[in-house]
Amino acid sequence: MxxxxxxxxxxxxxxxxxxxxxxCKLLLPRLQAxxxxxxxxxxxxxxxxxxDKTYEGMRHxxxxxxxxxxxxxxxGKPRIDIKDxxxxxxxxxx
Numbered sequence: 001m002x003x004x005x006x007x008x009x010x011x012x013x014x015x016x017x018x019x020x021x022x023x024c025k026l027l028l029p030r031l032q033a034x035x036x037x038x039x040x041x042x043x044x045x046x047x048x049x050x051x052d053k054t055y056e057g058m059r060h061x062x063x064x065x066x067x068x069x070x071x072x073x074x075x076g077k078p079r080i081d082i083k084d085x086x087x088x089x090x091x092x093x094x
Contacts (some may be wrong), residue, residue: 041072041079050085 042050048058062069062080070086071078 011094038082040082041074042082042085044078044080047080047082050082051089 005090027072033090044058044062048055048061048084049059051058053061065088067083069090071080073079
């Protein structure tokens with residue numbers, strides 16, 4: 001005779017282990033992304049890449065939206081606040 005308790009326990013342990021592995025594969029990249037520091041102040045090149053524009057395209061956007069995208073000099077270099085970029089994109093979306 002088979003011990004159904006052992007078979008049932010082994011079956012459920014296998015299911016739980018597979019579920020745990022699947023969840024780790026799914027959640028680990030998301031958790032790592034949360035722990036990565038994202039810059040708030042972007043260079044013109046980085047700001048352009050953030051919204052899929054070339055350097056020249058981003059300079060045009062900065063000129064066209066001077067009030068919404070103020071340039072701040074940090075360490076003698078021009079920087080754009082990522083929150084301003086997000087706000088402008090949301091306003092243009094409406």
